[in-house]
Amino acid sequence: MAVRFRKSIKLAPGIRMNLSGSGIGWTLGPRGASVGISSRGTRLNTSFAGISSSQLISRPRSSAREATARESVNVRMTCSVQSDGQLVFLDTNGEPVSEHLVSLAKKQHKEGLLELIQAKCDDINAEVEAIAEVHLQTPSSRQVPHFSSPTFDIPSPAKPPPLKLRLLDKLLKSRRLKVEAAHRKAVAEYEQQTREWNAEKIEFTRMAEVRRDFIERRIYSDIAAMEIWLEEVLSEIQWPRETDVTFEVMEDGRKVALDVDLPEIEDMPNKIAVVPARGMKLSVKELSATKVQKLYMEHIHAVIFRLIGEVFAALPLTKEVTASGYSQRHHAATGRLQDEYLLSVRVHRDDWQQTDFDHLDQIQLTESLTRFELRRTMSKTGIFKPIEPFGQL
Known part of the structure; x- marks a missing residue:
């Protein structure tokens, strides 16, 4: 059975800045409260529970108003931080705006731009951190799968109010018949909706019991259920x-073998970022080839570690997990792309349970697997040589 995992892509937040109207204006702050800066001054705008208000905080000096009037433009632009750390200002057509407007934008919205730069910095560095920290969410092998009873949160149909005839309904037969017919129709619809609601609730309860039986009984006795459950977890x-x-x-669930197609070293992030104390740009630095290699080394160990832990936590009957990781590499003699195993490890549950799952951040990943039966030929800098795994699926 094969399980395919997709990339998890985190999009970095952005900040949009507008220049329009009779001068250049910026809107700062989150939804519901903002500060508007324009040629007419600075206003505090708030909105709460549907009530909006605007308060003038300060007026521009007369000289500033005159200067703004002379420099008045009608343009809208956006700002983003490129992967090299440079700020790029573009108009609505995607064209760069003039240096004059860029300079003015940086002066008027320095704080917002610095927040944008910091957000981009955090995003770049978070990618590096995530690569080497896959193992930190590894569950304890002592936990067992738990069924949480779901809640049927579909409200029952609303019962129509009792028939109530007004004076004209009583006096005029045609009106009374029309009102009575509408009420009968509403009652019939309510009864039909109630039957459907009851049927849906019964089916919901039945499926919940099927799920309970699956988690609390079948994954302890049925190989097919174990495979479905493990695929779901992974x-x-x-x-x-x-x-x-x-x-x-295998063996009634007592053994599980994993074959892992690892990411390639080319897929590793190769940049880190810092926000300089001065200047309005992001400093992005390339990681050396050695550091990228070490990051790759950490990542593939983290992946194997996490998968072993997930198996032991998902399948309580499993006593042994064998995990082998391979990568695609060009053969030195033929140049052809082929699979090469980088590491293979066999772990018994009793040994795995010696791990302190409350302090996974203290584990040296490259050393963590040496406690078990491990096949691995690796240099200190993370260069792997092909090995023969314990067993291929």
């Missing part, structure tokens, strides 16, 4: 890079 993991896993549950 598919919910958010991997920072695409990772393919093939697994097999």
